[in-house]
Amino acid sequence: MSELRFEGLTVRYGATTAVDDVSLTVPEGQIVGLVGESGSGKSTLARAAVGLAPIESGRILLDGRPVPTTGRRRPLQMVFQDPYSSLDPRMSIGESVAEAMPRGASRLERRAEVERLLELVHLDPARAAARPAELSGGQRQRVALARALAGRPQVVIADEITSALDVSIQGAVLNLVRELQAELGLSMLFISHNLAVVRYVATHVAVMRDGRIVEQGTTAQVLAEPEHVYTRELLAAVPGTNSRSPR
Amino acid sequence: MQRWKGVIRTPVGLAATLLTGAVLVLAVVAPIIWSDDADAIDTSNILAGPSADHWAGTDNLGRDIFYRTLVATRLSVELALAATAIAVVVGLILGTASFLLGRRSGKLVNAGVNIAVAFPGILLALFFAVIFGVGATGAVLAIGLAGAPSMGRLTRTLVASVSARDFVDAARVAGVGRMRILLRHVLPNISEPLVVNATIGAGGALLSFAGLSFLGLGVQQPSYDWGRLLFDGIGSIYVNPAAALAPGAAVIVAGLAFNLFGESVAKALGVGVIGGIRLPSTAAAVATAAPAEESHASTDDVVLDVRDLEVVFPGPAGPIRPVRGISFAVRRGEAVGVVGESGSGKSLTALAVSRLVGDPGRVDASCLELLGTDLRTADTKAQRQLLGTSLAMVFQDPMTSFNPTRRMGSQLAEVARHHQGMDRRSALARAVDRMRAVRITEPERRAHQYPHEFSGGMRQRAMIGMGLMGSPALIIADEPTTALDVTVQQQVLDLLAAIRAADDVALVLISHDVTVVGEVCDRVLVMYAGRIVEDLPATELxxxxxxxxxxxxxxxxxxxxxxxxxxxxxxxxxxxxxxxxxxxxxxxxxxxxxxxxxxxxxxxxxxxxxxxxxxxxxxxxxxxxxxxxxxxxxxxxxxxx
Structure with a gap:
């Protein structure tokens, strides 16, 4: 695993600046939580890192070298928000995972690797031939994680991976993220609008608003002593932290 | 496979399938069986009318027109299919070009296709017919190429919709090449609508061929297709109408067969939906207007009384019951939360109460009363009035609950005009007042804006404001904050709490988020598999x-x-x-x-x-x-x- 660093990154769509001069570091083997409301640019930042959004200026470095966003070898992998849309309905989950593997492996090696990855995300390897439609949302999201890991990534970007899931399943996916981080020493950029979720998985947190990072630091520090007014607003808005019931 | 079987379930689908099958079988066997009969020259019996020997009469060489029409099936169908194949292949190349080439070159191709689509097909066909020369080959190329632009445009639209989906992005991120993505992810997911449209296109090509041959630009003697026969027969239409009518009928039957078959397949497959699972969407709004008639108000303070509520949908293997007998009551000013996973029946419960469960769903209950009025009776004006005046619904996605082409103010005002008979001016004044009540800044200016000019949180507030056009006794909010950011969520929840406190309005808050429900509500109903499994005070959650x-x-x-x-x-x-x-x-x-x-x-x-x-x-x-x-x-x- 490696260190991912954004240096003065700016992304523009036409006249709107989605990401504005953002510098952010995902240290080796750590999970960095990125919070902010919709439209704050956090997803665009993620998409820029994997080459799905055009970079206006700035750099994205992996261990000091620019991240390749073309060609077969992709050291950055991404898990998408909606597991109902991120898996091809026509492909078996095994094929989806195998597709993301580096080329050159034999058929047998591929199958073994698919089994290993499915096992890693706690899915029965015997179900590699199943179509996404046969799986629950949580299981699909685990397939998506397995696919991201299949590319032997150095850093994984998780974009709101639990927000499309039922709360009962969300817990299992979060547990898995923490477990993978501990087992594989995964570096991860974990994007979420839910502060409680970020607090649970991330060691560092960055708060984004209007395309800029307004505050960053270790999770404990930012949540205990928020400096920026917007961070405080976010914290106050977490449900369950105050009671509004009038009687 | 199951879905393909749906094609033959409808009478039209079955007829079209049989007819198409018959045309294809005829195309194969007719020349084998009847070639000799069709080519037999009988100079003693030229240009004869229909008779027992010659059902459709004979042509100027005394050949039997009925047999010739049957035999011509093969050439007609072959040519139509060949032209369709050309249209599909060229269309696929044009339609996928922008995906493969990237934006700039893609735009150029698209512009070309758009211009080509604008030309009438028959004009293009005539143009190509001139280039390729008169004859069957020329006609095939002409009709094929004339059909390509529209096929290309369809392909491009389909490709664009699939390539916007996450799994295509995921493949890109995984380093899969464009060509491979196209072949493995995109084309399989658009194959169904393409096949359907190609089938319909084949019907069209058949007709075009008849047209070209009839103009003398298509098949030349001694070969013959239906168009050629029509061309030959039309000259003697006053002597022997059957000579023209027989091939004409054949063209109509075959054309109809292909078109109807394509349409039936499209219908059965639900083409237009591209892969994946679509959740049924419910976007309807009941809003309130005048305060409830005092005569409706029951003596005790129960606003909503539900007993043994069931919602039943017909299913392929017997009726499905997503809500299985639930009972609860909501008192004046009370906030009741309903939590559960997706599929627990919590949203359907809300829809059942507001009578928004549409066909083929059925709602049963031993008691379903809003302010003492039975909601189970037939849909009457008085009942609609009651629902419209005493109940406010707030949905998850306020964007789909508003008409995007009308100004917000007039949409809110419409409620008052409809239910209260207010005039335009006072209804609009009320709308502005209600928008202010839900803390929309500059309500006068905002009232003149369209829904897309509102942010998500503001739209949700406007939705609540719509419910407040009168003074409702009950607000049912179905996941009102799920689509909103946390800070905005807080504002909307605060607003609901404030309205409740100010006017003693009862609130039913449906959510999958236990923390939200626990924070806002007095009492929580936990639903599982269509039943209430627990009903407890929120403080004990x-x-x-x-x-x-x-x-x-x-x-x-x-x-x-x-x-x-x-x-x-x-x-x-x-x-x-x-x-x-x-x-x-x-x-x-x-x-x-x-x-x-x-x-x-x-x-x-x-x-x-x-x-x-x-x-x-x-x-x-x-x-x-x-x-x-x-x-x-x-x-x-x-x-x-």
Whole structure:
């Protein structure tokens, strides 16, 4: 695993600046939580890192070298928000995972690797031939994680991976993220609008608003002593932290 | 496969399939069987009318026109299919060009296609016919190429819709090449609509061929297709009408067969929907206007009384019951939360109460009363008036609840005009006033804006404002904040609480988020598999819940004080499919407390002295929430298989 660093990154769509001069570091083997409301640019930042959004200026470095966003070898992998849309309905989950593997492996090696990855995300390897439609949302999201890991990534970007899931399943996916981080020493950029979720998985947190990072630091520090007014607003808005019931 | 069978379920589909099959069979066998009859020259009997020997008469060489029409099926169909093949192949190349070439070159191709589409097809065909020369080959190329632009445009639209989906992005991120993405991900997912349109295109090509041959630009003597026969027969139409009518009828029958077959397939496959699962969307709004008639108000303070509510949908294997007999009452000013996973029936309950369950769904209840008025009776004006005046609905996605082409102010005002008979001016004034009440800044200016100019949170507030056009007794809010950011969520929840406190309005808040419900509501109903499994005060949610499902739901959500060293509690397995509710307690398969009794007997919802209700054989028993992930998966496998 490696260190991912954004240096003065700016992304523009036409006249709107989605990401504005953002510098952010995902240290080796750590999970960095990125919070902010919709439209704050956090997803665009993620998409820029994997080459799905055009970079206006700035750099994205992996261990000091620019991240390749073309060609077969992709050291950055991404898990998408909606597991109902991120898996091809026509492909078996095994094929989806195998597709993301580096080329050159034999058929047998591929199958073994698919089994290993499915096992890693706690899915029965015997179900590699199943179509996404046969799986629950949580299981699909685990397939998506397995696919991201299949590319032997150095850093994984998780974009709101639990927000499309039922709360009962969300817990299992979060547990898995923490477990993978501990087992594989995964570096991860974990994007979420839910502060409680970020607090649970991330060691560092960055708060984004209007395309800029307004505050960053270790999770404990930012949540205990928020400096920026917007961070405080976010914290106050977490449900369950105050009671509004009038009687 | 199942879906393809749907094609022959309808009478039209069956007829079209049989007809298409018959045309194709005829195309194969007719020349083999009747070639000799069709080519037999009988100079003693030229240009004869229909007779027992020659059903459609004879041509100027005394050949039997009926047999010639049958034999011509092969050439006509062959040419049509060849032209369609050309149209599809060229169309695919044009349509996928922008995906493969990238934006700039793609734009150029698209512009070319757009211009080509603008030309009338027959004009293009004539143009190409001139280039390629008169004859069958020229005509095939002409009609094929003339059909290519529209096929290309269809392909491009389909490709664009599929390539916007995450799995295409995921493949890109994985380093899969464009060509491979196109072949493996995009084309398989658009194949159905393409096949359907190609079939319909074949019908069109058949007609075009008849047209070209009829103009003398198509098939030349001595070969003949239907168009050629038509061309030959038209000259003697006053002598022997059948000579022209027979091939004409053949063209109509075959053309209809292809078109209807294509349409039936399209209908059966639901083409237009591209892969994946579509959740049924419910976007309708009941809004309120005038205050409820005092005569409706019941003596006690129950606003909504629901007993034994059931919602039934017909299913392929018997009726499906997503809501299975639930009872609850909401008192004036009370806030009741309904929580549960997706598929637990919580939203359908709300829709049933507001009479928004449409066909083919059916709502049954032994009692369904809003302010003492029975809602089970037929849809009358008085009832609509009551729903319109006393009940406000707030939906998850306010964007789909507003008409995007009308100004917000007039949409709100319409409610008052419709239900209260207010005039335009005072209705609009009321709308502005209500927008101010839901804390929309500059309501006068905002009233003249369109829904897209509102942010998500503001739209949701406007939706609530719409419900407040009168003074409702009950607000039903179905996941009102799920689509909103946390800070905005807080504002909307605050607003709902304030309205409730100010006017003593009852609130039913439906949410999958236990923390939100626990914060806003007095009482919480927990739903599972279409039943209420627990009914308890919100204050007891965290510590006093007795149903293992409620406890698991609460423990599964990370809060700001969750222990970071422990894994989160998870609920193994997956929610119950309403079409397949197991015997006994529906939650038994996922429940750590489940015993043999749970698997056979469904526990009833028992009320205790404090008025709390719970449906569980093991209510309140201690439960080890933590379960190994491995086990979960095995359970999930069992569930899925």
């Amino acid at each position: 965290a510590t006093g819940a007795r149903h293992p499902y409620t406890r698991a739901l609460v423990a599964a959500v990370p809060a700001m004080d969750t222990d970071l060293d422990e894994p989160l509690a998870v609920i193994p397995g997956r929610p119950v499919d309403p079409a397949d509710v197991p015997e006994g307690c529906a939650y038994a398969a996922r429940c750590p407390l489940a015993s043999a009794r749970c698997l056979t007997e469904d526990p009833a919802l028992e009320t205790d002295v404090a008025g709390r209700r719970v449906a569980c054989w093991h209510a309140g028993e201690p439960v080890a929430i933590e379960i190994e992930d491995r086990e979960i998966d095995e359970l999930e496998e069992v569930e899925a298989s």
